[in-house]
Amino acid sequence: MGRVAVDLVVPDVLEESCATRQALERLATKWRVLLIYSLLPGPQRPAGLRRRVPGITQKMLTETLRGMADDGLVARRVLKADPPQHVEYELTPLGRTLEQPLAAICGWARDYGSR
Amino acid sequence: MGRVAVDLVVPDVLEESCATRQALERLATKWRVLLIYSLLPGPQRPAGLRRRVPGITQKMLTETLRGMADDGLVARRVLKADPPQHVEYELTPLGRTLEQPLAAICGWARDYGSR
DNA sequence: CGGGATCCAAATTGATACTG
DNA sequence: CAGTATCAATTTGGATCCCG
Numbered sequence: 001m002g003r004v005a006v007d008l009v010v011p012d013v014l015e016e017s018c019a020t021r022q023a024l025e026r027l028a029t030k031w032r033v034l035l036i037y038s039l040l041p042g043p044q045r046p047a048g049l050r051r052r053v054p055g056i057t058q059k060m061l062t063e064t065l066r067g068m069a070d071d072g073l074v075a076r077r078v079l080k081a082d083p084p085q086h087v088e089y090e091l092t093p094l095g096r097t098l099e100q101p102l103a104a105i106c107g108w109a110r111d112y113g114s115r
Numbered sequence: 116m117g118r119v120a121v122d123l124v125v126p127d128v129l130e131e132s133c134a135t136r137q138a139l140e141r142l143a144t145k146w147r148v149l150l151i152y153s154l155l156p157g158p159q160r161p162a163g164l165r166r167r168v169p170g171i172t173q174k175m176l177t178e179t180l181r182g183m184a185d186d187g188l189v190a191r192r193v194l195k196a197d198p199p200q201h202v203e204y205e206l207t208p209l210g211r212t213l214e215q216p217l218a219a220i221c222g223w224a225r226d227y228g229s230r
Numbered sequence: 231c232g233g234g235a236t237c238c239a240a241a242t243t244g245a246t247a248c249t250g
Numbered sequence: 251c252a253g254t255a256t257c258a259a260t261t262t263g264g265a266t267c268c269c270g
Contacts, residue, residue: 013221014149016170020221021149023228027220028143030262034129034136046233055131057263062234083270084231094227101223104216105142106128106135112212113138145243161252172244177253198250200252 026071027098031056031064036091036098037106039074043090065089073098141186142213146171146179151206151213152221154189158205180204188213 014021027033031053038044038052050061068074073095079086091098129136142148146168153159153167165176183189188210194201206213 014153014168019228020224023224024148024220025145026228027224028145028148030140030143033139033143038129053129058234059236059264060262063262081270085233085270087233097227098223101216101219104219105139108213108216109135109138109142112209113134113141173253174245174255175243178243195251198251200250202252 026073029064031060032068032073033102033105035061035064035068036073036095037102039089039091039095040099040102043077043088045086045088049089068095141188144179146175147183147188148217148220150176150179150183151188151210152217154204154206154210155214155217158192158203160201160203164204183210 016022027036034053034056035049038049044052046061046065049065050056050058053061056064065074065076069076069089072092074089075092077088077090079088131137149168149171150164153164159167161176161180164180165171165173168176171179180189180191184191184204187207189204190207192203192205194203
């Protein structure tokens with residue numbers, strides 16, 4: 001009764017197709033974490049988000065929010081269709097599940113960030 | 116007795132110069148989290164890291180590790196100086212303080228990552 | 231006027247070949 | 251085996267223009 005040499009080609013947790021890996025890549029971008037963090041208090045309008053995330057461009061704001069909307073992390077809502085167009089972004093329930101993990105990271109950043 | 120309109124120019128937690136913000140940006144890059152994660156079990160050599168982080172380039176591996184070394188997150192050690200050069204990277208104590216926060220994120224990725 | 235889109239320059243990343 | 255150099259490809263920033 002031989003022992004087959006399988007070698008268990010360890011499908012590492014970081015395999016590119018792995019859910020964990022993909023989820024991480026959905027967060028570890030320059031702006032997503034900052035935007036989610038800024039949306040935790042509640043719905044925000046683009047202008048407000050630009051203030052809360054200094055340095056972000058109009059463009060990256062729009063693109064990043066749209067990408068996060070595609071991933072189901074935020075929802076976009078139009079408040080007024082009239083000339084002065086008003087729009088609001090808010091975290092979805094899924095997006096809000098990030099609050100705890102993000103708090104852990106922010107806590108670390110506070111405690112050890114200064115190095 | 117008038118009320119002065121101060122407006123409290125909220126020095127938001129995400130001010131570009133803020134420690135939290137800078138710490139976050141040191142993590143929220145495409146490769147750092149994955150590399151730190153891969154280094155948690157112990158010291159690793161570049162070749163091994165490339166296997167553990169599929170998709171990373173020789174270049175980004177080197178550059179990212181060097182950047183993390185500059186930030187004090189990892190340490191580089193040369194094992195042999197001879198032609199077949201051997202090198203090892205490992206997390207510093209500071210780098211290891213990321214284990215818990217990272218576990219929180221990875222847990223999220225596992226639970227909600229599939230969406 | 232606020233939100234978003236477009237176009238082009240600048241910065242990052244990827245792919246590959248090459249050196250110690 | 252690690253790391254560097256080089257050039258193409260992708261991504262980001264900046265300024266501007268458009269639409270309601």
